[in-house]
Amino acid sequence: EKVEITKEQQALVKVVVEAYNRHQIPQDVAKKLLQDQYSAEENFLLLTEMATSQVQVLVEFTKNIPGFLSLDREDQIALLKGSAVEAMFLRSAQVFSKKMPNGHTEVLEERIRKSGISEEFMTPMFNFYKSIGELHMVEEEQALLTTITILTPDRPYVKDQQAVERLQETILDVLRKMCVLQHPQDPQYFARLLGRLTELRTLSHYHAEMLTSWRVNDHKFTPLLCEIWDVQ
Numbered sequence: 001e002k003v004e005i006t007k008e009q010q011a012l013v014k015v016v017v018e019a020y021n022r023h024q025i026p027q028d029v030a031k032k033l034l035q036d037q038y039s040a041e042e043n044f045l046l047l048t049e050m051a052t053s054q055v056q057v058l059v060e061f062t063k064n065i066p067g068f069l070s071l072d073r074e075d076q077i078a079l080l081k082g083s084a085v086e087a088m089f090l091r092s093a094q095v096f097s098k099k100m101p102n103g104h105t106e107v108l109e110e111r112i113r114k115s116g117i118s119e120e121f122m123t124p125m126f127n128f129y130k131s132i133g134e135l136h137m138v139e140e141e142q143a144l145l146t147t148i149t150i151l152t153p154d155r156p157y158v159k160d161q162q163a164v165e166r167l168q169e170t171i172l173d174v175l176r177k178m179c180v181l182q183h184p185q186d187p188q189y190f191a192r193l194l195g196r197l198t199e200l201r202t203l204s205h206y207h208a209e210m211l212t213s214w215r216v217n218d219h220k221f222t223p224l225l226c227e228i229w230d231v232q
C-alpha cells in the first residue's frame, strides 16, 4: 500500500531532528581531541570530559522528545540512566562514520585505543562503529534511532512501561515509513537499523565491565558520570 508520512509525523520528526542537531559537544571540547598529548592518563581524562559533555547534550536532547516530559519523573531518570551509554555509542559512531571534520576521527580512535580500555572491548566497539558507518544513515534516521533507544520501555526501574511503549511506537512508526521512502531498493533497511539496537545492548554490557576495570585501576569519573552510571 502507499506509504505516506502524515503532517503530524513530519512535525514530530522536525522537532526531534532540530533538537538532535541543536545540541552538540562544545567546539572547545571537540577541539581538545586534536591538541593535548597522548598519554593514557591524558586520553582517559579527555574521554571523560567528552562523555560528561555528551551526557549534558543527551539530557537536553531528551527533554525535547515529544511526550518525554509528561512521563513519570522517576521513569524519565530511569530511561536516561538506562540509555545513556547506548545513546553515546550511537553518537560516537556518527563521528566514526565521518560526521566530524576528518582528522578528528583518527585522533578519537587513537585516544580510545590508548585510554586503558582492554583489547577485548576494542573489537566489538570498533566493529559496531564500522557497522553503523556502513548504513550511511541520514541525520533523521540517526536522531530517530537515538530517540527509540532512549524510549526503550524495559529499562531497569521503569514503572509505567506502557506509557514509554506508546511514545516509542510513535517514533518506530515514522522511522519505518521514512526507511521505506528513503531506501525503496532495500526493504530490509529498517530491520537492519533495529538490529543495531540489539548490538547496542551487548556493547552496554561490555561497557559495564569497562567501567569496573577502570575503577579497579583507580580511574576517576566526574560527578555527572558517577550519577548516571551508578559508580562510586
Ligand SMILES: CC(C)c1onc(-c2c(Cl)cccc2Cl)c1COc1ccc2c(ccn2Cc2cccc(C(=O)O)c2)c1
Pocket: 024, 025, 029, 030, 044, 047, 048, 049, 050, 051, 054, 085, 088, 089, 091, 092, 095, 100, 108, 112, 115, 221, 225
Ligand atoms: C568516561 C570515559 C572514559 C568514557 O567511558 N566510556 C566511554 C565511551 C566510549 Cl570510550 C565509547 C562509546 C561510548 C562511551 Cl560512553 C567514554 C568516552 O565517551 C565518549 C567519547 C567520545 C564521544 C562520546 C560521544 C560522542 N563522542 C565523540 C564526539 C567527540 C567530539 C564531538 C562530538 C559531537 O557530537 O560533536 C562527538 C562519548
